[in-house]
Amino acid sequence: xxxxxxxxxxxxxxxxxxxxxxxxxxxxxxxxxxxxxxxxxxxxxxxxxxxxxxxxxxxxxxxxxxxxxxxxxxxxxxxxxxxxxxxxxxxxxxxxxxxxxxxxxxxxxxxxxxxxxxxxxxxxxxxxxxxxxxxxxxxxxxxxxxxxxxxxxxxxxxxxxxxxxxxxxxxxxxxxxxxxxxxxxxxxxxxxxxxxxxxxxxxxxxxxxxxxxxxxxxxxxxxxxxxxxxxxxxxxxxxxxxxxxxxxxxxxxxxxxxxxxxxxxxxxxxxxxxxxxxxxxxxxxxxxxxxxxxxxxxxxxxxxxxxxxxxxxxxxxxxxxxxxxxxxxxxxxxxxxxxxxxxxxxxxxxxxxxxxxxxxxxxxxxxxxxxxxxxxxxxxxxxxxxxxxxxxxxxxxxxxxxxxxxxxxxxxxxxxxxxxxxxxxxxxxxxxxxxxxxxxxxxxxxxxxxxxxxxxxxxxxxxxxxxxxxxxxxxxxxxxxxxxxxxxxxxxxxxxxxxxxxxxxxxxxxxxxxxxxxxxxxxxxxxxxxxx
Amino acid sequence: xxxxxxxxxxxxxxxxxxxxxxxxxxxxxxxxxxxxxxxxxx
Numbered sequence: 001x002x003x004x005x006x007x008x009x010x011x012x013x014x015x016x017x018x019x020x021x022x023x024x025x026x027x028x029x030x031x032x033x034x035x036x037x038x039x040x041x042x043x044x045x046x047x048x049x050x051x052x053x054x055x056x057x058x059x060x061x062x063x064x065x066x067x068x069x070x071x072x073x074x075x076x077x078x079x080x081x082x083x084x085x086x087x088x089x090x091x092x093x094x095x096x097x098x099x100x101x102x103x104x105x106x107x108x109x110x111x112x113x114x115x116x117x118x119x120x121x122x123x124x125x126x127x128x129x130x131x132x133x134x135x136x137x138x139x140x141x142x143x144x145x146x147x148x149x150x151x152x153x154x155x156x157x158x159x160x161x162x163x164x165x166x167x168x169x170x171x172x173x174x175x176x177x178x179x180x181x182x183x184x185x186x187x188x189x190x191x192x193x194x195x196x197x198x199x200x201x202x203x204x205x206x207x208x209x210x211x212x213x214x215x216x217x218x219x220x221x222x223x224x225x226x227x228x229x230x231x232x233x234x235x236x237x238x239x240x241x242x243x244x245x246x247x248x249x250x251x252x253x254x255x256x257x258x259x260x261x262x263x264x265x266x267x268x269x270x271x272x273x274x275x276x277x278x279x280x281x282x283x284x285x286x287x288x289x290x291x292x293x294x295x296x297x298x299x300x301x302x303x304x305x306x307x308x309x310x311x312x313x314x315x316x317x318x319x320x321x322x323x324x325x326x327x328x329x330x331x332x333x334x335x336x337x338x339x340x341x342x343x344x345x346x347x348x349x350x351x352x353x354x355x356x357x358x359x360x361x362x363x364x365x366x367x368x369x370x371x372x373x374x375x376x377x378x379x380x381x382x383x384x385x386x387x388x389x390x391x392x393x394x395x396x397x398x399x400x401x402x403x404x405x406x407x408x409x410x411x412x413x414x415x416x417x418x419x420x421x422x423x424x425x426x427x428x429x430x431x432x433x434x435x436x437x438x439x440x441x442x443x444x445x446x447x448x449x450x451x452x453x454x455x456x457x458x459x460x461x462x463x464x465x466x467x468x469x470x471x472x473x474x475x476x477x478x479x480x481x482x483x484x485x486x487x488x489x490x491x492x493x494x495x496x497x498x499x500x501x502x503x504x505x506x507x508x509x510x511x512x513x514x515x516x517x518x519x520x521x522x523x524x525x526x527x528x529x530x531x532x
Numbered sequence: 533x534x535x536x537x538x539x540x541x542x543x544x545x546x547x548x549x550x551x552x553x554x555x556x557x558x559x560x561x562x563x564x565x566x567x568x569x570x571x572x573x574x
Contacts, residue, residue, distance in 0.1 A: 109544050110544075110548070178555060182548060182551045182552070185547065185551060186544050186547050186548060186551075189547065190540060190543050190544050190547065191540075216551060216554065216555060217558065219555075220555050220556075220558040220559040220562065221558060221559075221562045221566075223559065224558075224559050224562035224563055225562065227563075228562075228563065239567055247567070250566075250567055250570055253566070253570040254562065254566060254570070257566075
């Protein structure tokens with residue numbers, strides 16, 4: 001009898017429960033990692049579908065099929081979904097799956113909180129999208145159309161339930177992000193295997209520890225700003241109401257105090273994983289480890305003191321403008337340290353160009369263009385010219401897509417064999433890379449030139465002289481969206497089968513996760529590994 | 533004497549409580565003080 005009970009206990013311990021209950025109730029970091037990544041992937045395609053509608057409107061001059069109000073809703077939902085629904089949850093999925101494996105911990109420190117943090121997300125997504133779909137049934141005036149930072153002053157007369165739904169969504173997402181961030185800090189500081197000193201941790205873990213501190217500092221500010229907006233709208237306060245002694249610029253300050261670090265919250269996880277991928281496929285150790293750790297901390301610090309470069313046309317005093325211009329440019333110093341370390345990693349390496357390496361190099365090239373264009377924009381005189389133009393749209397897509405999403409795709413291809421136990425189709429992976437590169441640039445280079453020529457953003461129509469650039473950009477966007485379906489096919493095929501992946505997976509791969517079989521057992525490192 | 537697992541649980545609890553208090557403090561400061569401090573930049 002005792003042996004039978006022990007066998008059942010052993011069985012439940014080693015194998016996950018079957019069916020839907022496994023995914024609803026799981027506290028296992030690998031299961032939750034897969035849930036987060038799957039959610040991020042689904043939202044990536046929903047957010048992409050919204051922007052396809054926007055690009056269809058911008059295919060030709062004149063209003064084609066969207067009203068200006070609907071146009072505002074679509075680009076706002078695209079941005080909110082891509083930042084908060086796709087990139088951040090996907091990066092959180094990677095940290096859930098990988099951090100315990102990388103530091104030799106059996107799980108995250110707070111597994112139940114981890115489950116709660118994930119299951120908030122689908123409800124937040126439903127809350128965000130509900131008013132958009134309700135308008136088609138004659139209820140409400142649609143979703144928020146204020147842009148992702150909710151302070152678009154040209155649109156702030158919008159009323160209706162959409163903004164309230166967005167405010168509640170922000171609160172839910174904030175709770176989810178904070179639980180995840182606290183979990184990362186506690187896990188990394190408290191759960192490392194013996195011998196895994198802080199300065200021995202993989203850079204991905206460092207990047208996520210710093211990201212978590214940033215989230216803990218800025219999410220409460222964002223949530224508080226959203227609460228203040230809610231009380232202004234419904235409970236008679238006047239934080240942002242100029243007619244009653246409030247200050248509309250205060251909302252911009254609060255939102256950008258969150259919004260600028262948020263850019264680094266999106267990018268830091270990618271900056272942490274790229275050095276590992278470059279080192280693996282160059283057959284070299286990570287280059288400039290300490291320099292990269294200090295550079296990440298420097299970027300974290302600087303990101304908190306530069307927020308008003310997003311507000312250089314809001315009427316700041318000259319001294320403040322000059323301060324925010326120079327402090328923003330100062331970020332290029334630690335960022336350059338990172339870029340030169342990435343280049344140092346491949347310098348004279350025995351490089352091979354498997355799909356993860358291609359995406360990692362694509363990340364360096366495209367993020368580099370985003371960073372260089374970002375160097376120009378904080379210049380006060382230049383900013384006055386290009387603020388609210390398509391130059392900005394092109395710039396931040398080179399950082400968010402060229403940096404964040406290229407980084408996440410490099411991670412997908414790098415760790416997919418580890419997650420599934422199967423190798424993916426390398427030829428299709430390379431095809432996906434080249435299609436993404438070509439159509440990404442076809443979409444966003446024309447936007448840069450249209451912006452230089454004076455095309456404003458956030459407007460559903462454009463002057464005739466921007467027609468050619470918008471036509472190329474729209475066709476590029478449609479093809480970019482279509483080519484991402486190839487990624488789905490590659491991932492699904494890899495999950496269902498394929499050549500068996502070894503534990504090491506890649507010849508030059510280093511790190512504790514590669515000492516485990518592929519896929520790793522359901523429970524790992526219950527006895528802490530010895531780290532030299 | 534507390535064993536290593538007990539110490540780790542205690543440290544986890546202390547860290548979580550400290551971080552949650554930090555979050556609450558920033559939320560409160562945003563309401564109470566930032567509307568005074570930030571407009572001074574203008």
